[in-house]
Amino acid sequence: MTTPEATTGAAAAEPRHGLRIFLIWLPLAIIVDLIVWFVWYPHFPPGRMTDQAQGQQFDIAVMTVLSVPVLLFIWVYFAYALIVWRRRPGDEEDATPIHGNTRIQATWITTTAVIVLGLFVFGTVQLIVPAGAGAGEGPSPIWKPHVNQLLKVQVIGQQWAFTYRFPQFGGIETTHLELPIGEEVQFNVTSLDVIHSFWAYQLGVKADANPGVNNVAFAKPQQIGDFTVRCNELCGLWHGAMFNTGKVVSPVSFMAWANGIRDRETRAGVLITLPAYSLTYDPTQITSLGNTLKKVLGITGSPGYYYSPANPVQP
Amino acid sequence: MAIETTPGADQTQPAGGGPTEPGRPRPWWMRPAVHTGLIGAVIGYLFGHWMGNALSPDFSPGGSNYAAALANNFDMPLVLGYVFGTVGWLAGLGVFNDLGRLMLGKPLPDIEHAPEGGLAKYFRYTLDHKVVGIQYLFGMIVYFLTGGLFAMAIRTELLNPTNHIMSSSSYLMVVGEHSTMMMMMMSSVVLGPFGQYFAPLMIGSKRMAFPRLEALGFWLTPPAYVILVSGVLLGGFPTGWTGYAPLSIQSTPGMDTYAMAFGLMGISMILAGFNIIVTYINYRAPGMRWSRLPMFVWSMFTVSFLQVLSVPVLVAGLYMMLMDRAWQTAFFVNQLGGSSYLWQNVFWFFGHPEVYILALPGFGVVAEILPVFCRKPLFAYKVGVAGMFGVALLSWFVWQHHLFVSGINPDMRPLYMLTTELISIPTGFIYLVALGTLWKAKIKFEVPMLFALGMYFNFLIGGVTGVYLSDVPADTTEHGSFFVMGHFHYTIMGGLIFAFFGGIYYWVPKMLGVELNKTLGKIHFWTMFIFFNSTFLPMFFLGMAGMPRRVFEYAKNLQPLNVWASISAYLLAVSMIIFLVNFIWSTLFVRKRAASNPWNARGLEWQVPTPVPPENFEHIPVVLSGPYEYGVKDAPPMADLNPPVGVVAAAYAGAGVEA
Numbered sequence: 001m002t003t004p005e006a007t008t009g010a011a012a013a014e015p016r017h018g019l020r021i022f023l024i025w026l027p028l029a030i031i032v033d034l035i036v037w038f039v040w041y042p043h044f045p046p047g048r049m050t051d052q053a054q055g056q057q058f059d060i061a062v063m064t065v066l067s068v069p070v071l072l073f074i075w076v077y078f079a080y081a082l083i084v085w086r087r088r089p090g091d092e093e094d095a096t097p098i099h100g101n102t103r104i105q106a107t108w109i110t111t112t113a114v115i116v117l118g119l120f121v122f123g124t125v126q127l128i129v130p131a132g133a134g135a136g137e138g139p140s141p142i143w144k145p146h147v148n149q150l151l152k153v154q155v156i157g158q159q160w161a162f163t164y165r166f167p168q169f170g171g172i173e174t175t176h177l178e179l180p181i182g183e184e185v186q187f188n189v190t191s192l193d194v195i196h197s198f199w200a201y202q203l204g205v206k207a208d209a210n211p212g213v214n215n216v217a218f219a220k221p222q223q224i225g226d227f228t229v230r231c232n233e234l235c236g237l238w239h240g241a242m243f244n245t246g247k248v249v250s251p252v253s254f255m256a257w258a259n260g261i262r263d264r265e266t267r268a269g270v271l272i273t274l275p276a277y278s279l280t281y282d283p284t285q286i287t288s289l290g291n292t293l294k295k296v297l298g299i300t301g302s303p304g305y306y307y308s309p310a311n312p313v314q315p
Numbered sequence: 316m317a318i319e320t321t322p323g324a325d326q327t328q329p330a331g332g333g334p335t336e337p338g339r340p341r342p343w344w345m346r347p348a349v350h351t352g353l354i355g356a357v358i359g360y361l362f363g364h365w366m367g368n369a370l371s372p373d374f375s376p377g378g379s380n381y382a383a384a385l386a387n388n389f390d391m392p393l394v395l396g397y398v399f400g401t402v403g404w405l406a407g408l409g410v411f412n413d414l415g416r417l418m419l420g421k422p423l424p425d426i427e428h429a430p431e432g433g434l435a436k437y438f439r440y441t442l443d444h445k446v447v448g449i450q451y452l453f454g455m456i457v458y459f460l461t462g463g464l465f466a467m468a469i470r471t472e473l474l475n476p477t478n479h480i481m482s483s484s485s486y487l488m489v490v491g492e493h494s495t496m497m498m499m500m501m502s503s504v505v506l507g508p509f510g511q512y513f514a515p516l517m518i519g520s521k522r523m524a525f526p527r528l529e530a531l532g533f534w535l536t537p538p539a540y541v542i543l544v545s546g547v548l549l550g551g552f553p554t555g556w557t558g559y560a561p562l563s564i565q566s567t568p569g570m571d572t573y574a575m576a577f578g579l580m581g582i583s584m585i586l587a588g589f590n591i592i593v594t595y596i597n598y599r600a601p602g603m604r605w606s607r608l609p610m611f612v613w614s615m616f617t618v619s620f621l622q623v624l625s626v627p628v629l630v631a632g633l634y635m636m637l638m639d640r641a642w643q644t645a646f647f648v649n650q651l652g653g654s655s656y657l658w659q660n661v662f663w664f665f666g667h668p669e670v671y672i673l674a675l676p677g678f679g680v681v682a683e684i685l686p687v688f689c690r691k692p693l694f695a696y697k698v699g700v701a702g703m704f705g706v707a708l709l710s711w712f713v714w715q716h717h718l719f720v721s722g723i724n725p726d727m728r729p730l731y732m733l734t735t736e737l738i739s740i741p742t743g744f745i746y747l748v749a750l751g752t753l754w755k756a757k758i759k760f761e762v763p764m765l766f767a768l769g770m771y772f773n774f775l776i777g778g779v780t781g782v783y784l785s786d787v788p789a790d791t792t793e794h795g796s797f798f799v800m801g802h803f804h805y806t807i808m809g810g811l812i813f814a815f816f817g818g819i820y821y822w823v824p825k826m827l828g829v830e831l832n833k834t835l836g837k838i839h840f841w842t843m844f845i846f847f848n849s850t851f852l853p854m855f856f857l858g859m860a861g862m863p864r865r866v867f868e869y870a871k872n873l874q875p876l877n878v879w880a881s882i883s884a885y886l887l888a889v890s891m892i893i894f895l896v897n898f899i900w901s902t903l904f905v906r907k908r909a910a911s912n913p914w915n916a917r918g919l920e921w922q923v924p925t926p927v928p929p930e931n932f933e934h935i936p937v938v939l940s941g942p943y944e945y946g947v948k949d950a951p952p953m954a955d956l957n958p959p960v961g962v963v964a965a966a967y968a969g970a971g972v973e974a
Binding site: 017044045046052053055056059060063067070071074075077078081082085086087088091093094095096097098099100101104105108109112113116119120123124126127128130132133134135136137138139141142143189193194195197199201204205206207208210211212213215216228230231232233234235236237238239240241282 | 483484486487553554555557559561562565566649650655656689690691692694695696697698718719720721722723724725726728729732733736737739740743744746747750751753754755756757758759760768771772775776779782783785786787788789790791792794795796859860861863864865866867868869870944945946947
C-alpha cells in the first residue's frame with residue numbers, strides 16, 4: 001500500500017507518518033493473521049462434522065484473515081493520529097488545510113473494490129461447489145451433490161417441535177435424528193403452521209420451514225458425533241425451547257436404528273395411520289388420526305394432530 | 316409558496332398573507348394543546364371501539380374452517396379504536412384547524428414569527444421548526460429510555476439458561492416491545508431533533524417548506540408510543556420487530572398494536588422525509604450551492620429519499636397485516652392462498668433501506684463534528700457525498716440477504732451477495748473521509764469528538780461483521796443467531812446512537828442555550844464506550860457458538876458469556892443514567908449559558924445568536940464559501956448575514972428565479 005505523503009511542501013523535517021503507520025501495521029497484521037489461521041481456525045464454528053460445515057468454517061476463517069488487516073489498519077491509523085496529531089496545549093492555530101488527494105482516493109477506492117469483488121467470487125464458488133453450502137435452496141435446488149444415492153430426510157416443524165420422516169424407510173416418523181456417516185443427506189424442510197427454521201448447528205445446515213413449502217438443503221456427514229437442532233426463526237411462545245438432538249453414526253448402526261423404528265411403528269399401527277408421505281402437509285385436511293395414537297410413541301409431527309392451527313392461542 | 320427573496324422591511328409581512336392572530340389570545344385551557352388532544356383521543360377511541368363492535372360479525376372460533384379459526388372479534392374494535400383515537404388526538408391538538416380556516420376563508424397564522432414564548436409552546440402543535448426539533452429531542456429520549464428498560468429485562472432473563480424470571484410469553488412481549496420501540500425511535504432519532512432543528516439553519520433558510528406536515532410528523536409519535544406500550548396490557552406480540560406472518564396473523568390482539576404503532580411512525584417518517592427534501596431543494600440561501608452543503612444536510616437529504624420511497628412499502632404491508640387480522644383477508648396465510656414469503660419480501664424491501672436510514676444520519680453527524688475538532692477541512696468532501704449516495708442507492712438491492720436460507724429465489728443469492736458486499740465500498744468512502752481529515756490535524760478531544768471517534772470505532776466492527784453475514788456459506792451459520800444481534804447493535808447503537816449523543820453534546824448548546832457539563836460528558840462517553848463494547852462483543856461469539864435470537868433458553872455452556880453481557884448491559888444503563896443526570900443537571904439547575912459559537916465552528920447554524928431568533932436569520936444570508944474551510948488562508952466567512960439590500964434579489968435574478 002502506498003503511503004500518504006500529502007502536502008509535504010516545505011515541511012521537510014516532518015517525519016514520514018505514512019511509512020511509520022505502515023511499519024506498525026504490517027508486522028501486527030501478519031502476526032495476528034498467522035495466529036488466526038494456525039491457532040484459532042481449527043476451533044472455528046461450526047466445526048467439521050459435515051463437508052458443508054467444513055466449508056463454512058473455511059469461509060469464516062478466510063474472511064477473518066482478510067478483515068484482521070482492515071481492522072488493524074484503521075485502528076493503528078486512528079491510534080497514531082490521536083496520539084501524534086493531538087492538539088498541544090496553547091496551540092490555537094488551525095491545521096494546514098488538505099481538501100483531498102486524488103492518488104490516495106483512487107488507491108483507497110481501488111483497494112476496497114478489489115477486496116469486495118474478490119470476496120464475491122470466493123463466496124459464490126464456496127456456495128455453488130459444496131451444493132448450496134448447507135443453506136435452504138427452495139423446492140427445486142439448482143446446486144446439488146453429484147451422487148446417485150441420497151438419504152432423504154424430511155424435517156417437519158410445528159409449534160414447537162421438530163419431527164423427521166424417512167421416505168426411504170416407509171415414511172417412518174421420529175423425534176430424534178440419526179444419520180449415517182459418509183452418505184449425502186437431502187433435507188426436505190417444511191412446516192405445519194408458522195415459519196420455523198431448521199438449524200442443525202454442527203451439521204452446518206440451516207433452512208427455513210415455511211408452511212406449504214418444501215425447502216431443500218444438503219449435507220454430507222464426515223465425523224461421528226452428536227449434534228443439536230434448534231429452531232432459528234421466531235415461531236411463538238416456546239420458540240426458545242424448540243430443540244432436539246441427533247447423532248451421526250456408522251452406516252450399519254444407522255440401518256439398525258431405522259429398521260428398528262420401522263418395525264416398532266408398524267407393530268404399533270403408527271405407519272398405517274400416518275398421512276401418506278408428501279413434501280408438504282396441510283394440517284387442516286388431516287383428520288384421520290385416532291386419539292390414542294400419540295400416547296403410544298409420542299408422535300407429534302406430520303398429522304398436525306395436537307391442535308387446530310389457531311390453538312393454542314398466541315402468544 | 317415562493318421563496319422569500321427580499322430582505323429587510325418586507326419580511327414583517329407574513330408569508331401566508333393577511334393579518335396575523337387577533338390581539339388577545341384565549342386562555343390556555345381554551346387553546347388546543349396536549350390536554351385537548353387527550354380528550355380528543357379518548358373520544359375518538361371510544362367511538363372507534365363502538366364502531367368496531369358494531370361492524371364485526373360474531374365469528375365463532377374453532378371448527379374446521381381455517382379462516383374462522385383464525386378470526387376473533389376483538390381485533391376490529393381495537394384497530395378502529397386506535398385509528399379514530401389517533402384522529403381524535405390530532406383534531407384535539409388543532410392539526411386540522413388551519414385546514415378549516417382555509418376552507419372558511421379566514422387568515423392563516425404567521426409561520427415565521429411565532430409570537431409564542433415560554434414552555435407552553437412545546438406542548439402545542441406549532442409551526443416553528445425549532446420547537447418541533449426540541450419536541451423531537453425529548454420525545455426520542457423518552458422512546459430510547461423506554462426501549463432501554465425493556466432491554467434490561469431481556470438481559471435479566473438471559474442471566475440463567477433454565478431459571479426464568481419471566482414466562483415465555485412475557486419474554487417475547489419484552490423482546491417485541493424493545494425491538495419495535497427502538498426501531499421506531501432510531502429512524503427519527505437524528506432526523507427528528509437535529510434534522511428538523513438544523514435543516515433550515517444550515518442552508519440559510521427562515522423556515523421549512525411544510526411546517527404543518529413537520530409538526531404533524533412529530534405529533535404522530537406520541538400516539539405511536541402509547542399504542543405500542545398499550546400492547547403490554549394486551550399481552551404483547553410474539554413476533555419481534557420483524558412481524559413475520561403467519562405467526563403475526565395467528566397472534567392475539569397485542570399484534571394490532573405493533574401494526575398500528577409502526578404504521579403511525581411510518582407515516583411520520585414519510586412526512587418528515589418529504590418536508591426535508593423539498594426544503595433542501597427550494598429553500599437554500601443564495602450561494603448555498605450543492606457543493607457547499609454541509610455533510611449533515613447531505614445525510615438528511617439521502618435519508619429522506621430512502622424514507623419517502625421505502626416506508627410506504629412498510630405501511631402497505633402493515634395494512635395488509637391488519638386486514639388479515641381484523642377483516643379476515645388472507646394475504647399471508649398459505650393455507651388460504653396467500654404466502655408467508657410475501658410478508659418477508661414486503662417487510663425487508665422496507666427493512667433494508669431502513670437500516671441505512673439508521674446508518675446515514677450517523678455518518679452525517681460525525682462528518683459534521685470531525686472537521687470542527689480537527690481544525691481542518693473535511694478530506695475528500697465529494698467522495699463522502701458519493702459514499703452517502705452510493706449507500707442510499709445500493710440499499711435498494713440487498714433486501715433478499717435476509718432470506719438467504721428461506722428457500723425463496725435460491726439462484727439469486729450470488730447477486731444479493733454481490734450487492735451487499737458492494738455496499739462496503741461507499742461505506743469505505745466514509746472512512747476515507749475520516750482518515751484523511753485526521754491526517755496532520757490538530758485534534759481537540761472535546762466530548763462530541765470523543766463520541767464521533769467512538770462511532771467510527773464501533774461502526775467498523777459492525778461493518779466488517781456485516782461482510783461475514785453477506786457471504787452465504789458463512790451466513791448459513793450466522794443467520795438469525797446472536798451474531799446478527801451483535802452486528803446490528805454495533806451499527807445501530809454503536810453507530811447511530813453514538814452519533815446521536817455526539818450530536819447532543821455538539822448541538823444542545825445551540826438548541827437549548829445551555830452548556831452541558833464536560834466532565835460528566837467525558838465520564839458518560841468512556842462508560843458508554845467501554846460497556847457498550849463489553850455488552851455486544853460477546854454476542855458475536857454467542858451467535859457463532861449456536862445461540863439463536865429471541866430465545867429465553869439456551870445451552871448451559873453459553874451461560875458465562877451471557878452473564879458477562881448482562882452485567883455489562885446493566886453498567887451501560889448506569890452510563891445512560893450519568894447522561895440523564897448531566898442533561899437534567901445542566902439544563903434545569905446549573906443553566907450555564909452557552910456561547911453562540913462555543914466550538915468556534917464555521918457552520919451557518921453557529922453564526923446565528925443563541926437562543927436562535929424565531930425567524931432564524933434577520934436577513935436571508937448570502938453564502939460565500941464552504942462550511943469546512945478551517946485553516947484556509949483568506950477564506951471568507953461561510954456567509955454574509957447582513958447582505959446589502961438587493962443582493963439577495965440580484966442573486967436570485969441572476970439564477971433566473973423570479974424575485
